[in-house]
Amino acid sequence: MPPPLDPVAAATHPDPYPFYADLVSQRPLYWDDSLRLWVASSAEAVQAVLTHPSCRVRPPSEPVPRPLRGSPPSEVFRLLARMNDGPFHALARRALVGLLATFDSPRVVEVSRRWTLRLALPESAHSLPFLLPVHVLGELLGLPSESLPRVASWTRDFVRCIAPGAHPDSLTAAVEATRSLCSLFRSSLEAQCSSGDGALALLVRESMALGLQDSSDVVVANAIGLLLQANDATAGLLGQALRVLLLDFSLLTELRVEVSLLPSFLDEVLRFESPVQNTRRFLATDAVIAGQSMASGDAALVVLAAANRDPSLHLEPWRFDLHRTQPRGLAFGAGAHACPGAALAKAISQGALLALLPTDLRSLRSACLGASWMPSLNARVPVFSAPSSLEAHS
Numbered sequence: 001m002p003p004p005l006d007p008v009a010a011a012t013h014p015d016p017y018p019f020y021a022d023l024v025s026q027r028p029l030y031w032d033d034s035l036r037l038w039v040a041s042s043a044e045a046v047q048a049v050l051t052h053p054s055c056r057v058r059p060p061s062e063p064v065p066r067p068l069r070g071s072p073p074s075e076v077f078r079l080l081a082r083m084n085d086g087p088f089h090a091l092a093r094r095a096l097v098g099l100l101a102t103f104d105s106p107r108v109v110e111v112s113r114r115w116t117l118r119l120a121l122p123e124s125a126h127s128l129p130f131l132l133p134v135h136v137l138g139e140l141l142g143l144p145s146e147s148l149p150r151v152a153s154w155t156r157d158f159v160r161c162i163a164p165g166a167h168p169d170s171l172t173a174a175v176e177a178t179r180s181l182c183s184l185f186r187s188s189l190e191a192q193c194s195s196g197d198g199a200l201a202l203l204v205r206e207s208m209a210l211g212l213q214d215s216s217d218v219v220v221a222n223a224i225g226l227l228l229q230a231n232d233a234t235a236g237l238l239g240q241a242l243r244v245l246l247l248d249f250s251l252l253t254e255l256r257v258e259v260s261l262l263p264s265f266l267d268e269v270l271r272f273e274s275p276v277q278n279t280r281r282f283l284a285t286d287a288v289i290a291g292q293s294m295a296s297g298d299a300a301l302v303v304l305a306a307a308n309r310d311p312s313l314h315l316e317p318w319r320f321d322l323h324r325t326q327p328r329g330l331a332f333g334a335g336a337h338a339c340p341g342a343a344l345a346k347a348i349s350q351g352a353l354l355a356l357l358p359t360d361l362r363s364l365r366s367a368c369l370g371a372s373w374m375p376s377l378n379a380r381v382p383v384f385s386a387p388s389s390l391e392a393h394s
């Protein structure tokens, strides 16, 4: 099989790992002339870029992607913690971290287990990884249960338009989706504020206490932002976890007997098949990072998936090892923007696996054998094949 053309194409290549291993050993931080990007792949270079104060999450001259400007998605996008740096980011992030801390893992595991039993019917189990994260998070945020299938579809439409390399046509569906999501979140927020109860009301109180201006706009945007962040990344985690399990019978048997190994299993999946393969940073000033001089305006591709197989971090990194004692992975990023949803994402995936492990997994296994990768420049998310109608009803 020919190697990937470049580190961006690697994200959805059938086997990008020999290519990543070459990058880590030979070019841990280099300028890629065809991509016009710095590429950081070793654990050291990835950490250095992600924690450098000159590295921003958006190009300073383009806080909102140009195609989105003036559209409803841009109004949400510009308020997202994920897409900002500086004092606004610090406050919005603190409010989110405060909220996420209230979702304790045993409760999330149980909510996820329950939703999995409802969503993983023979004819729909293949789409569980894409549906489950939004259903669980939507319930935790106090959205009406009956709205959740629509929320999942609106979230998908919104995510498509802000993904790196998004097609301009995706904006039309995203505009409608944003209006619907904003209107639903606003009415849920009002209801929760009048009753004084619920996650959105809590987020308003946290944001106001931190002195965030226009708290309700910030809360609505960032609550939607949680759905956006959870959607593809958690679909990637759960999809990859199922793929690894369904293709390795001895691992499946071991986990069926010892479900307490599920958290270690998920940590190893995150390291071995990182759902977010890469992210980007943009230099706001000239800087020397990991020994390389970079100029203001340069951009860097940060290859988390390569760093997760850096032999300086992990012994025999190419081996899937359920019993690694110290999984110090970079799957959730590092530095000021490291993922605050890590525990939540793992609890959602754990609940799904707890529900699925005791069941007959044959139809899911055939869906997994026919899997492809979701088109993406940075995520590695399996898309399971839909069952034929005969299979679904047998």
Ligand code: HEM
Binding pocket: 057, 081, 082, 083, 093, 096, 133, 137, 225, 226, 227, 229, 230, 231, 233, 234, 237, 270, 274, 275, 276, 279, 280, 304, 331, 332, 333, 334, 336, 337, 338, 339, 340, 341, 342, 344, 345, 348
């Ligand atoms: C319930 C699920 C999840 C939620 C609510 C969530 C939420 C978030 C948020 C709000 C951020 C931005 C933080 C900031 O900018 O300060 C973030 C960043 C990030 N998330 Fe998650 N996330 C979830 C699942 C995942 C999963 C499964 C992965 C895959 C490993 C992941 C990987 C990342 C990474 C790599 C970043 C950093 C991006 C960067 O630095 O450029 N997230 N997440």
